[in-house]
Amino acid sequence: MASYSDLANRPVLTQPVYEAGRPIEVVAREFGLDPASVIKLASNENPLGPSPLGLAAARKALDHCHLYPDGGSTFLREKLARKWSMEPGNFVIGNGSNEVMILLAQAFLRPGDEVVFGAQAFIVYKLATMLFGATPVEVPMPGYRHDFTALRAAITPKTRILFLASPNNPTGGTDSPADILALAASLPEDVIFCLDEAYTEYLEASADLRPLMQSGRKVVLSRTFSKAYGLAGLRVGYLMGSIEVCGLLNRVRQPFNVNLPALAAAEAALDDDAFVRRTREVNAAGIAQLSAGLQKLGFAYIEGKANFLAVQVPKAEEAFTVLQRAGVIVRPLRGYGMTGWLRFTVGTAAQNTRLLEELAKL
Numbered sequence: 119m120a121s122y123s124d125l126a127n128r129p130v131l132t133q134p135v136y137e138a139g140r141p142i143e144v145v146a147r148e149f150g151l152d153p154a155s156v157i158k159l160a161s162n163e164n165p166l167g168p169s170p171l172g173l174a175a176a177r178k179a180l181d182h183c184h185l186y187p188d189g190g191s192t193f194l195r196e197k198l199a200r201k202w203s204m205e206p207g208n209f210v211i212g213n214g215s216n217e218v219m220i221l222l223a224q225a226f227l228r229p230g231d232e233v234v235f236g237a238q239a240f241i242v243y244k245l246a247t248m249l250f251g252a253t254p255v256e257v258p259m260p261g262y263r264h265d266f267t268a269l270r271a272a273i274t275p276k277t278r279i280l281f282l283a284s285p286n287n288p289t290g291g292t293d294s295p296a297d298i299l300a301l302a303a304s305l306p307e308d309v310i311f312c313l314d315e316a317y318t319e320y321l322e323a324s325a326d327l328r329p330l331m332q333s334g335r336k337v338v339l340s341r342t343f344s345k346a347y348g349l350a351g352l353r354v355g356y357l358m359g360s361i362e363v364c365g366l367l368n369r370v371r372q373p374f375n376v377n378l379p380a381l382a383a384a385e386a387a388l389d390d391d392a393f394v395r396r397t398r399e400v401n402a403a404g405i406a407q408l409s410a411g412l413q414k415l416g417f418a419y420i421e422g423k424a425n426f427l428a429v430q431v432p433k434a435e436e437a438f439t440v441l442q443r444a445g446v447i448v449r450p451l452r453g454y455g456m457t458g459w460l461r462f463t464v465g466t467a468a469q470n471t472r473l474l475e476e477l478a479k480l
């Protein structure tokens with residue numbers, strides 16, 4: 119008798135596994151700790167909590183959760199259009215930006231297609247690629263930095279999508295807007311360039327791809343409410359692209375892919391400039407604090423501007439467990455081919471101090 123695996127679509131069997139940051143409650147139970155004493159610096163979440171405007175709107179929206187959410191995300195798309203000087207039709211809202219990348223893959227990838235990204239790029243690009251039977255083309259990243267010449271050289275007639283995040287996760291390296299724009303402009307016209315701007319709120323300057331997009335180049339960008347807006351648990355992100363590409367993605371997405379409180383929260387959080395400003399300030403101070411502390415302890419790390427640092431830690435796997443026992447959850451990077459590295463999300467000053475104290479004990 120055939121097993122389920124025999125019957126499954128082939129790509130399902132070879133899907134890489136997404137290794138998520140371990141939840142506080144799970145670690146607390148495993149190590150016999152009080153959950154209140156555990157800090158999670160593992161998933162690049164906002165240490166300040168959710169945007170207060172977003173949280174209040176989500177709570178209010180729950181009163182109406184017997185109703186389906188607005189499947190067209192009308193108000194959020196209108197607000198984004200005003201923010202970006204685009205049309206509402208230039209946006210697709212997703213259950214996290216993760217979903218919009220899957221939608222892109224679902225709409226455009228089939229076996230035989232190639233998708234280009236860095237060898238230490240966000241793992242979701244590989245998941246999305248392989249899920250639809252396409253071939254990942256992982257371009258080496260010398261010194262864990264994007265090599266723009268090599269990325270461009272990896273493009274073949276089979277290339278359908280090029281994914282690039284800046285800052286890149288998990289390395290934290292940030293590319294110059296000029297390099298990003300030059301790469302986007304250099305691509306063949308049938309290659310879709312997806313710029314993942316998950317951490318762009320933490321940067322002083324980022325590449326503006328709208329002119330290229332408006333000139334008809336196949337450029338899309340994705341953003342999220344999970345990081346600087348502090349709404350990771352509600353799952354909202356979006357893709358900006360031409361009206362044509364957004365129309366196609368809307369055909370493949372579920373009618374109610376973004377839930378009611380999430381939509382309300384995202385809409386309100388877009389106005390929470392004060393929160394995003396404070397997030398940026400606390401993060402910049404945290405990067406400075408962690409960098410200084412890591413230097414003092416003699417740990418090598420990759421300079422970065424996002425809300426996390428990739429750090430070389432002796433016996434990283436063991437350290438990962440030792441830190442959990444001490445109530446500090448971080449992220450191992452072995453799955454990214456970075457054996458010997460851990461990724462630390464920037465926390466509050468107190469959380470960073472605690473992480474550094476635990477590192478000193480290793």
Ligand SMILES: *Cc1c(COP(=O)(O)O)cnc(C)c1O
Nearest residue numbers: 214215216240287316342344355
């Ligand atoms: C965190 C992150 C995202 C955001 O994912 P969501 O699904 O929006 O929570 C996207 N890209 C990268 C590179 C990230 O690190």
